Amino acid sequence: MHALEQVGILSEVMKDALPMKGRQMHNSDGIQTFHRYGKDDSGVNYSVSRAGLNMALMNAAEKTSKVTIHFNRECTGMDFESRIVHFVQSDSGEKESIHAETVIGIDGSGHCAVSLRRSYFPAV
Numbered sequence: 001m002h003a004l005e006q007v008g009i010l011s012e013v014m015k016d017a018l019p020m021k022g023r024q025m026h027n028s029d030g031i032q033t034f035h036r037y038g039k040d041d042s043g044v045n046y047s048v049s050r051a052g053l054n055m056a057l058m059n060a061a062e063k064t065s066k067v068t069i070h071f072n073r074e075c076t077g078m079d080f081e082s083r084i085v086h087f088v089q090s091d092s093g094e095k096e097s098i099h100a101e102t103v104i105g106i107d108g109s110g111h112c113a114v115s116l117r118r119s120y121f122p123a124v
Contacts, residue, residue: 001046009056016052019044070098078103 004010022036037043061067073087086097
């Protein structure tokens, strides 16, 4: 929440957030138990729309004029030393390479940048 506040989008993200008091656990016997996130009902985690959060973050990033967001491109490789990222455009198959100081892959742990980082920095 602090990070969202720092970039000025906390109130936008939280307007549709749902407080979650805990989670339901199911053991192998089918018995369900509720596990609180806090000591009492005041301890909550907030559930937010992933799509809404992504849109708010992208909009905030674009407002800085320091960020370029690329869509419909598959990362095919990275040169960490020269900071060149290689892509193939999904619709045309056209290849392109972009110099980038910072790369944020939002496709989760399966993103090309994650696996390349692991091979380039194996101890990390």
